[in-house]
Amino acid sequence: MQHGKYRFIVGFLVVPLALYAIFVIWPFVQSIYYSFTDWTGLSPDFKMVGFDNYSRMLDDDIFWKSLQHSVLLVLLLPLVTLGLALFFAFMLNVGGRRRKNATVAGVRGSSFYKIAYFFPQVLSIVIVALLFQFAFNPTSGMLNSTLKAVGLKSLQPDWLGDPNLALYCVMVVLIWSTVGFFVVLFSAGMASIPKDFYEAALLDGADRITTFFRITLPLLWDTVQSGWVYMGILALGVEAFTAVQVMTVGPGGPDYSTTILPLYVYQTAFRDAQAGYATTIGVGLLIVTMLFAGIVMRLGRRERLEF
């Protein structure tokens, strides 16, 4: 019996574990090793160069630029997205007309709003990015033609072609596609907060804004915090990379104004054929990710409220 049990365990674990080890763990370990080499990725020979790549990285202007852009994304993206989502979720849940016996009520048609808001979440970020790329098109895009139509002919920004605007255009796309997800998430959380809390506060003379900051937000804090981590990882990870890679000129342009760390890793490895140096930047990205997660966890630590 025992013998059979262990054979079963090994039999069931060996394939998933092997796949995971070969395609995820092993490359990950290797990348840290390669970050200390001068490997180009093209030829099989390379040698250890110690911390050369790391000191080169610290002197690399483009690295600092991409770091700056990534940090900007990590700070702004969660703030705007979660702020908007909390606002809309609160509107959905307590913005409704008062019905009999209920002090707070959701707006009519809240399930319709949730269905519509959530939809961008299921779309590929590639589709969204391509759609917005055309919307931002300076000559014939939706935005500038609308501006023209309402008589703002002089106001025709270059959007993605303007180094001062391009990164914000990318940010808009990421915000547009993720707000709905958090509206639904927060809305579920808000619906589970007992209505008596609001009733008691409103009877005591609190207004709605106070109830949001004193009741809703503290009780939702855990969800908001994990949303913060999720958005931060998104801003440092695949989604931000895809949006920049698909939308911007270059990609990463104009004039390195939208280069972010994952894009710089990708370009260094596969365009410039400097695989060793690329993994060094990747390790930099890993450190930024871990720092971010650590900071959010530490700042966000609060007493857990049971209700």
Add this chain to the structure above:
Amino acid sequence: MKVTETPPAVPAPRSPVTKTDAPAGEPAKKSEGAVLNVFSHGMLIIWAVLVVMPLLWAVMASFKTDDAILSTPWSLPDSLHFENWSRAWTQAHMSDYFLNTLMVVGGSLVGTLLLGSMAAYVLARFDFPGNRFIYYLFIGGMSFPVILALVPLFFVMNNMGLLNSVHGLILVYIAYSLPFTVFFLTSFFRTLPTSIAEAAMLDGASHTRTFFQVMLPMAKPGLISVGIFNFLGQWNQYMLPTVLNTDPDGKVLSQGLVELATSQGYKGDWSGLFAGLVMAMLPVLAAYIVFQRQVVAGLTAGALK
């Protein structure tokens, strides 16, 4: 409230006072509620329009001529130009991209669910040395930057001769989907009752048979949630195929769309591009509307845990 100011010595008039006082206070409150209601509806509608407009616009543009898209971007199409769609489907190889994506996602989805549930079941239900270690090894994969592993992964795949192949891509998709799948299903298997599996074992079923004939059917709701999550993630995958699958004939949908967008730069085929985009959007939209509840549950499940 004025009620408290009435002399306490006279209890009788109290109730009439409250009654007359109440209507005086209520309109003020009601109007506050009404203002809030109008305001919240207004804001909610604005965002709904912002979300829906670009999508409707794309659908409209896919039926227009290139001229109409550029000159009158907001007008309805003069007639439904279905030739945009057929051009995108055949000449722009959308049909090939669909087929490739279906093959890759079909294979990897089945593989992910099978291997993920096998690993999760063992990790959730059996005590053995190293159980916790393996579990955390899987979970750790959820929070790490894929881009870091991508460079060596390219060369691992190259050495194994798996670059630019459907089965290679399937294996990589499975490997990168395992962390969340194992995480989700492990906690799901823990919630299932043990008694039925024990009864099956007493009746002489082997561990393997118990798993496939008793436990998997019981785990169906969890498999559906995590299946939807993985389906969307794998269907929309862009970064992994961009690096690992560069053969023009083997491109998946998201790569194909980017290809289409780049090539329209010199062909000027905007209508074809939008037809392609809408074509890629439709199956996901349809699936989302039909399985709306499960999709939302599947996607939010990860964040709530």
